[in-house]
Amino acid sequence: MGTHVIKMPDIGEGIAEVELSQWHVKVGDLVVEDQVLADVMTDKAMVDIPSPVHGKVISLGGEPGEVMAVGSILISIEVEGAGNTKDVPAAAEPVKTAPVAEAKPAPAPAPASVENKSAPAVKAPQAPVAREASERPLASPAVRKHALDAGIQLRLVQGTGPAGRILHEDLEAYLQQGPAAGASAVNPYTERNDEHQIPVIGMRRKIAQRMQDATRRAAHFSYVEEIDVTALDELRVHLNEKHGATRGKLTLLPFIVRAMVVALREFPQINARYDDEAQVITRLGAVHVGVATQSDVGLMVPVVRHAEARSLWGTAEEIARLANAARTGKASRDELSGSTITLTSLGALGGIVSTPVLNLPEVAIVGVNRIVERPMVIKGQIVVRKMMNLSSSFDHRVVDGMDAAQFIQAIRGLLEQPASLFLE
Amino acid sequence: MTQTLHTTLLIIGGGPGGYVAAIRAGQLGIPTLLVEGQALGGTCLNIGCIPSKALIHVAEQFQQTVHHSQGSQLGIEVDVPTLDIRKSVEWKDGIVDRLTTGVAALLKKHKVQVIHGWAKVVDGKTVEVGDQRIQCEHLLLATGSKSVNLPMLPIGGPIISSTEALAPTRVPKRLIVVGGGYIGLELGIAYRKLGAEVSVVEAQEHILPAYDAELTLPVAESLKKLGVKLYLGHSVTGFADNQLQVRAPDGDALALDTDQVLVAVGRKPNTQGWNLEALNLDMNGAAIKIDSRCQTSMRNVYAIGDLSGEPMLAHRAMAQGEMVAELISGKTREFNPAAIPAVCFTDPELVVVGKTPDDAKAAGLDCIVSNFPFAANGRAMTLESKAGFVRVVARRDNHLIVGWQAVGAGVSELSTAFGLSLEMGARLEDVAGTIHAHPTLGEAVQEAALRALGHALHL
Numbered sequence: 001m002g003t004h005v006i007k008m009p010d011i012g013e014g015i016a017e018v019e020l021s022q023w024h025v026k027v028g029d030l031v032v033e034d035q036v037l038a039d040v041m042t043d044k045a046m047v048d049i050p051s052p053v054h055g056k057v058i059s060l061g062g063e064p065g066e067v068m069a070v071g072s073i074l075i076s077i078e079v080e081g082a083g084n085t086k087d088v089p090a091a092a093e094p095v096k097t098a099p100v101a102e103a104k105p106a107p108a109p110a111p112a113s114v115e116n117k118s119a120p121a122v123k124a125p126q127a128p129v130a131r132e133a134s135e136r137p138l139a140s141p142a143v144r145k146h147a148l149d150a151g152i153q154l155r156l157v158q159g160t161g162p163a164g165r166i167l168h169e170d171l172e173a174y175l176q177q178g179p180a181a182g183a184s185a186v187n188p189y190t191e192r193n194d195e196h197q198i199p200v201i202g203m204r205r206k207i208a209q210r211m212q213d214a215t216r217r218a219a220h221f222s223y224v225e226e227i228d229v230t231a232l233d234e235l236r237v238h239l240n241e242k243h244g245a246t247r248g249k250l251t252l253l254p255f256i257v258r259a260m261v262v263a264l265r266e267f268p269q270i271n272a273r274y275d276d277e278a279q280v281i282t283r284l285g286a287v288h289v290g291v292a293t294q295s296d297v298g299l300m301v302p303v304v305r306h307a308e309a310r311s312l313w314g315t316a317e318e319i320a321r322l323a324n325a326a327r328t329g330k331a332s333r334d335e336l337s338g339s340t341i342t343l344t345s346l347g348a349l350g351g352i353v354s355t356p357v358l359n360l361p362e363v364a365i366v367g368v369n370r371i372v373e374r375p376m377v378i379k380g381q382i383v384v385r386k387m388m389n390l391s392s393s394f395d396h397r398v399v400d401g402m403d404a405a406q407f408i409q410a411i412r413g414l415l416e417q418p419a420s421l422f423l424e
Numbered sequence: 425m426t427q428t429l430h431t432t433l434l435i436i437g438g439g440p441g442g443y444v445a446a447i448r449a450g451q452l453g454i455p456t457l458l459v460e461g462q463a464l465g466g467t468c469l470n471i472g473c474i475p476s477k478a479l480i481h482v483a484e485q486f487q488q489t490v491h492h493s494q495g496s497q498l499g500i501e502v503d504v505p506t507l508d509i510r511k512s513v514e515w516k517d518g519i520v521d522r523l524t525t526g527v528a529a530l531l532k533k534h535k536v537q538v539i540h541g542w543a544k545v546v547d548g549k550t551v552e553v554g555d556q557r558i559q560c561e562h563l564l565l566a567t568g569s570k571s572v573n574l575p576m577l578p579i580g581g582p583i584i585s586s587t588e589a590l591a592p593t594r595v596p597k598r599l600i601v602v603g604g605g606y607i608g609l610e611l612g613i614a615y616r617k618l619g620a621e622v623s624v625v626e627a628q629e630h631i632l633p634a635y636d637a638e639l640t641l642p643v644a645e646s647l648k649k650l651g652v653k654l655y656l657g658h659s660v661t662g663f664a665d666n667q668l669q670v671r672a673p674d675g676d677a678l679a680l681d682t683d684q685v686l687v688a689v690g691r692k693p694n695t696q697g698w699n700l701e702a703l704n705l706d707m708n709g710a711a712i713k714i715d716s717r718c719q720t721s722m723r724n725v726y727a728i729g730d731l732s733g734e735p736m737l738a739h740r741a742m743a744q745g746e747m748v749a750e751l752i753s754g755k756t757r758e759f760n761p762a763a764i765p766a767v768c769f770t771d772p773e774l775v776v777v778g779k780t781p782d783d784a785k786a787a788g789l790d791c792i793v794s795n796f797p798f799a800a801n802g803r804a805m806t807l808e809s810k811a812g813f814v815r816v817v818a819r820r821d822n823h824l825i826v827g828w829q830a831v832g833a834g835v836s837e838l839s840t841a842f843g844l845s846l847e848m849g850a851r852l853e854d855v856a857g858t859i860h861a862h863p864t865l866g867e868a869v870q871e872a873a874l875r876a877l878g879h880a881l882h883l
């Protein structure tokens with residue numbers, strides 16, 4: 001028997017620290033080769049750390065949320081044969097920045113375990129004994145501790161045990177179904193004085209840092225224009241009817257990407273990155289469009305590379321592929337970095353106006369609002385048109401208002417006369 | 425000034441609260457330092473729970489032997505015994521020694537650094553012990569409590585506190601205990617069994633004022649049988665010439681002859697003499713105000729145990745200490761027990777866990793209250809102790825048990841079953857449906873539940 005030690009790998013060039021996001025194993029688990037041990041997070045990408053060996057987990061090197069130095073011990077696995085280490089000195093502890101961490105290897109709480117388990121049979125709730133708001137929920141000490149660990153208010157959980165006792169199963173059911181499942185036993189008008197703290201770690205910490213950084217450094221300037229997309233939508237519907245079955249369905253996004261590509265030819269200052277420390281603006285020929293995407297863990301921006309070289313359907317396919325990868329956490333670091341301009345859309349939730357935050361060091365972000373039918377006055381007639389707003393932000397430090405407005409007007413022109421999108 | 429020590433957690437006080445917090449913190453890998461001015465184990469191990477139980481055991485054994493020498497129905501015949509109280513105290517000291525040494529070993533095992541000396545708070549992150557300065561991220565205050573003194577009965581000479589009463593050099597001929605709470609009665613009964621003539625002076629109208637009359641009646645009867653004289657409703661006015669002056673309820677002044685006076689009128693949080701004022705914490709009466717996480721009004725300063733007020737019980741302090749260590753390690757924790765058991769090691773013993781019938785009524789609960797007397801329990805008869813009963817309090821609507829009380833010989837051990845049933849949220853049917861071993865005193869627990877359901881078997 002030997003010990004195989006896996007150190008925090010160097011994931012990206014020049015990265016000295018990596019955040020441990022989540023453990024997929026705990027001490028005592030048997031792991032097989034290629035089984036994912038942990039998720040770690042660098043600047044942008046979430047990376048799986050697979051096991052190179054078969055064996056049993058002896059110790060974990062950190063807690064989720066901990067920022068660990070590259071090269072510090074991530075995990076030790078007991079293996080058949082010699083392992084890759086003779087003796088790991090105790091001093092070789094990971095560089096810890098978390099204030100207090102368990103020095104002893106302790107099984108990290110694995111939040112994923114809930115999803116992995118097959119859903120326990122949820123009992124048909126028996127008529128529960130009505131519980132007064134002030135009355136303490138009835139639950140064993142183990143259930144109470146579990147609830148604290150999971151951040152659940154027991155008084156919101158419906159107990160199915162005798163006398164309304166909250167069982168482990170009730171807690172599991174609540175965790176899976178959310179508050180709606182159990183809240184009925186409690187008066188909804190009860191005054192609440194609870195609060196609980198959620199550590200800002202992992203993806204959320206990254207997002208917070210980047211948003212803070214962007215709003216602090218860039219001089220945001222937002223510009224909203226109204227666009228008549230009646231013709232564009234007709235074209236889209238037509239293309240979908242004709243080619244949807246063979247080439248895939250088109251959303252509005254590939255058209256907007258196309259409009260951006262065409263418009264950017266005349267506005268190279270907008271497809272650029274501004275390095276404000278070096279005081280250099282880099283204009284790029286390639287149009288790599290970041291597409292803001294909501295994933296389970298938060299906002300991600302996968303990148304459609306070389307949009308200028310993609311057809312309408314090619315762009316559509318790439319957006320769909322990337323969005324799926326981002327949502328399932330499978331997007332690679334390359335797919336999540338390197339954009340030159342960003343497109344953000346909340347789809348049906350697009351609202352009337354938004355003020356997008358720049359994805360630094362880019363200098364522009366184009367936001368898509370909702371399409372609605374509106375009465376418009378055209379040549380003295382009130383007609384129903386499909387209208388959509390574009391809400392865009394620019395870094396006013398390096399993009400003048402006039403350029404920004406002209407860029408958006410160019411996009412508007414292209415979208416309102418969709419044939420011009422494809423004129424070369 | 426020597427070099428400043430740095431630690432993550434600094435604990436002031438090595439009693440049951442402080443040392444348990446330290447052990448748990450050690451287990452969690454938190455660098456921990458504990459400051460204790462006297463002996464590890466605090467009041468509980470050195471001058472409280474443990475020594476008093478040792479003395480009570482000596483007294484019980486001695487009294488039993490005396491009882492046999494006077495013609496016992498068990499057929500045991502012995503000569504009139506004598507008592508070498510110094511040996512008894514040596515034996516007791518041996519137990520205390522083993523336990524405090526054990527605590528020291530546990531702390532060492534968990535890599536807790538112990539500094540002997542009196543801590544003085546400088547600020548919420550700094551404490552001085554002598555000329556040693558210690559800095560910490562988290563400060564845990566666990567300085568316990570002290571006996572309450574009466575101004576007209578200053579401790580000294582014939583006037584003693586429980587500390588002196590637990591290390592007697594001789595048994596006084598006459599002893600008056602001032603205070604009819606559990607400490608006064610435990611020691612008063614022990615001294616009575618050791619041969620002293622004991623009287624108890626209590627300002628309130630009945631003994632163990634914290635508990636209801638039904639529960640304390642068997643203790644009152646036992647006191648009568650033992651020959652302990654009760655002066656209920658009497659208040660002490662002074663002491664002079666081996667006479668304790670008291671005022672009777674009707675206003676008459678009495679002078680009671682005695683050789684010693686034991687003052688046992690309660691305990692108060694130990695907030696003096698260690699510069700607690702420097703923190704200017706919010707108080708709750710004489711105690712430090714804490715929230716459900718034992719946090720004081722100052723961030724990262726915690727208070728546990730007697731210092732944080734009632735109930736002043738070692739097991740509460742231990743549970744709080746354990747919780748605070750886990751909190752500091754980053755876990756989400758809350759001090760939310762269903763019940764904290766309270767036990768009086770009187771003769772007979774008395775245990776209260778959860779709500780009494782009065783508590784339940786005050787809480788607006790419609791409850792079933794049911795007793796099962798030890799007089800109907802076979803095991804109790806074989807122990808010559810038929811006094812007392814087990815009482816259960818349960819909600820009428822769903823039979824959820826909200827409280828247990830018992831009085832009788834050896835019932836302190838029933839607190840385990842009582843506590844577990846309340847924490848697990850047992851209903852009457854759960855306890856009634858659990859097979860209890862025969863013959864044990866515990867059968868009375870099951871029978872009390874059965875009786876509450878209307879079908880006791882042995883009544």
